[in-house]
Amino acid sequence: MNPRRLLTWVLLVAAIASGWSVWRGLRPQAQAAADLRPDYVLRDYQIVALDRQGRESFTLTGPLLQRAPVSRALTLVTPQFLIPDAQGHYWDMRSERGEVPADDSRVELRDQVVAVSPPQTPPPTRIETASLTIDLNRKLARSSAEVVITRPGLTMRGKGLEADLAHQQVSLLSQVRTRYVPQH
Template sequence: MRLRRWLTLGLLAAAIASGWSIWMRAHPDDGGVLLARPDYVLRDFEVVSLDKQGKEAFTLLGPELQRNPADRTLALATPRFLVPDREGRYWDVRAQRGLVPADGSRIELHDDVLATSPPQAPPPTRIATDHLALDLNRNLASTSADVTITRPGLTMQGKGLEADFDHQQVSLLSQVRTRYVPQH
């Protein structure tokens, strides 16, 4: 009879411990936020953001956007930004992934970043890098990474970039190499 009592108490303790463990996993200590999953996901989305004057600041398209509830950041899969210049022509900016911090102050693009100037604004310009930070409130872009800029007959490579989409101005910051091939 004693063995049965000890066995029953042992099984009861094991059941309580496993129940408590399951309950703790379902109710984390950080304010009830489950850190492993986003609190919302958008798929095949298009977002048009307006500035303070009600004009289009940018359009964001992509297959998936996820919001992290812990730090309120947005993770973007293969985002595409259409950024209008002051004439209403669009720069096309793409990347493999992007991140928007909680304050929405900028957008960090990573992996195979490609920015293409508006087709109506010659000369056609293509900017390629691995990382690009976009300040869409001021239509500026910057990076400290390696950059390649191509235009018809011209290839420039350097480290670091500052770009002003409104004024169609792009500057490489250091280690600049240029190759010019005259067009015939």
Template sequence: MISWRTGLTIALLVGAIASGWSVWRQSRPVDDGVLKTRPDYVLRDFEITSLDKQGQESFTLRGPVLQRDPADKTMELATPVFLVPDRDNRYWRINAKYGVVPADGSQLQLRGKVLATSPADAPPATRIETEQLNLFPGENRATSAVAVAITRPGLTMNGHGMQADFDRQQISLLSQVRTRYVPQR
């Protein structure tokens, strides 16, 4: 027969072991994927000017948040605003809901309510609206594979797919193009 003191000692020992194990388990970080997806750096309320190989401005990027994923080296942008100079150093302004910059930095993938407007002093005033735009800043061009609307004074064009050259102010819709022309008075 076990005395009550021996029973109490065994119960306290089991309780101490269980408490110690519980504290040890909670003190270790749990690999639930949260730590793997945490950005390795975050910029807030930033402005970045990127230069090309000749030291000329390639684009300026402004936004409230930029964060980089350490696993694949991509950067995510919240409500980015890009200012892209044309060959005469006039700026196209491009806004989007969000953007992604792949690790190689060769293009900027803008998504959600993308709006590009031509320089104010470079007629005709041009407005490009789409849900997806891939911007190639080193080449001053952009592409889209989805529906695009282009508006100029007296002219509205809608189509599917687009190629744009900002230096030449040339924009081409690729398919299903509909145009509406209203003469200016």
């Protein structure tokens, strides 16, 4: 056999083998990309969740909600949670993003989290932090990040927070600094 013809066949077989290898390598990537794609998406949504007694547990609104097919976690873009206290007045909680794990036991708000107490329940309270975890069943909020709490004439800063949203009780956990300016 001609050495040129033999070299042509060897190169042809090598090209087919490498093409097949590349094609097989792309299939897992295509499957992985399909796994990353949400199995459902809600746009401009409002969800009202009820507790076991049929009372409103919370209302969630936002422009975008996606569910991951593998973890079944919900990803939220600029969510707003309205969480009623014991008198039925609403805490207004917002952030840049959020996540709800598959077990629906909590909400994790991240980036520019702002929580405002019900206006009907004095004193008006505003909480700002980078992250906040809310136990929706017990209506408790926690954070390990830096927190700023403002009320009329009062600013408190600290690290860590525990809040009982149903009873309007908010506590800073450590490194607390307070500034009080009397109102005239």
